[in-house]
Amino acid sequence: MIKEGDNIILISERLNRWLVKVQSGKEFQTHKGIIKFDEIIGKDYGFILESSIGKKFYVLEPLIYDYIFKSKRSTQIIYPKDAAIITLFSGIHPGSRIIETGLGSGALTIALANIIRPNGKIYSYEIKEDYISVAKKNLDRAGLSEFVEIKHRDALNGFDETNVDNIILDLATPWLIIPIAYKALKSSGVLLSYSPTIDQVQKTVNSMIENNFVDIHTMECLIREWQIAPNKVRPFNRMVGHSGFMTFGTKIHVA
Numbered sequence: 001m002i003k004e005g006d007n008i009i010l011i012s013e014r015l016n017r018w019l020v021k022v023q024s025g026k027e028f029q030t031h032k033g034i035i036k037f038d039e040i041i042g043k044d045y046g047f048i049l050e051s052s053i054g055k056k057f058y059v060l061e062p063l064i065y066d067y068i069f070k071s072k073r074s075t076q077i078i079y080p081k082d083a084a085i086i087t088l089f090s091g092i093h094p095g096s097r098i099i100e101t102g103l104g105s106g107a108l109t110i111a112l113a114n115i116i117r118p119n120g121k122i123y124s125y126e127i128k129e130d131y132i133s134v135a136k137k138n139l140d141r142a143g144l145s146e147f148v149e150i151k152h153r154d155a156l157n158g159f160d161e162t163n164v165d166n167i168i169l170d171l172a173t174p175w176l177i178i179p180i181a182y183k184a185l186k187s188s189g190v191l192l193s194y195s196p197t198i199d200q201v202q203k204t205v206n207s208m209i210e211n212n213f214v215d216i217h218t219m220e221c222l223i224r225e226w227q228i229a230p231n232k233v234r235p236f237n238r239m240v241g242h243s244g245f246m247t248f249g250t251k252i253h254v255a
Contacts, residue, residue: 002040002059007141009066010035011058019062019070032057064114067142068107072134077107078170078194079243081221087115089248090166090190097163099184100124101155101177102170106135106148112168113144122148123164125155159184169193174200175207182211187253194244201245213249220245 002008002022010018012032020028028035033051040049045061065080078086086108092098096116103109103126112122126132132150139145151160155177166189167181174193181191191213193204201218208216224239 002043002045004041007062008040008045009058009060009062011060013056017066017070019066064111064142067110067138071105071107071110071138071141077105079240080111081223081240082194082243082246083108083111085219085221085246086168086192086194087111089246090168090192092116092166095119096165097161098122098166098168099159099161099164099181100168100170102126103135103150104131104170106138108168108170109135109148110139110142110144113139113147114142117144117147120147123159123161124148124150125153125159126150127152127154155180165189167191169204172200175203178204178207178211178213182213182251185251187251189251191249191251193247195247196244198245201247204247205249208247208249212252212254214252216247216249218245218247 004022004024006022008020008022010020022037022040024038024041026037028037032055033053035049035051035057040059045059047059049057049059051057068077068080092112092115094116097120098112098116100109100122103124109122109124116122129152132152136145136150139148158180162184163186164184165186167185169177169192174195185191195201195204205216205218220242222241225236227234227236
């Protein structure tokens, strides 16, 4: 049941999408008319509501996808398509302990926190205070702040944590962090480096090899959505192409 203060997704018939918080006595205004929140409170997610001018809206429960794409941005986010690959190939699961460097707007952090709860923890290192402020608001909105410990520090100065399951690097010079990451990872723990350019990847892979990482592989993910309608089946003209390279490696213990 939808309560005061809950978040909802409103979708118009033309598939415009809004993430809004329900507040009694208030309204949400769109170009398709006004939505009164009092007509939503007390109902279950998944119903059709008409606006003040008779336009239909679908009232749905938000997905983690929505909290990522509708978040405030202080920098370029890691897209959900890449976040899905990262979590799968890193073996991240409920209870995982993860070090993250480069918090940014917290988009990937939201995806990770949703998976590692209720007993996992993310330790996020970020040097820019304005990024931290934006990320905290996004995490609060998604209801995931309790699973993230944010540290206003440069990861090059080292990590407080040891024996973690995963380390995720999203910064300009990831190859400099590799020796530090090796010490903080558990044996057979997985490291992921996210970089926009292949030059960064080459330097990172070289450092991973030098620092006893194995099973190293790099990939990117391209997504093309299709339009399916009666007598009209074709790919959309626009697609989410290259966003970043994901390089994975696993720590091997050397006596």
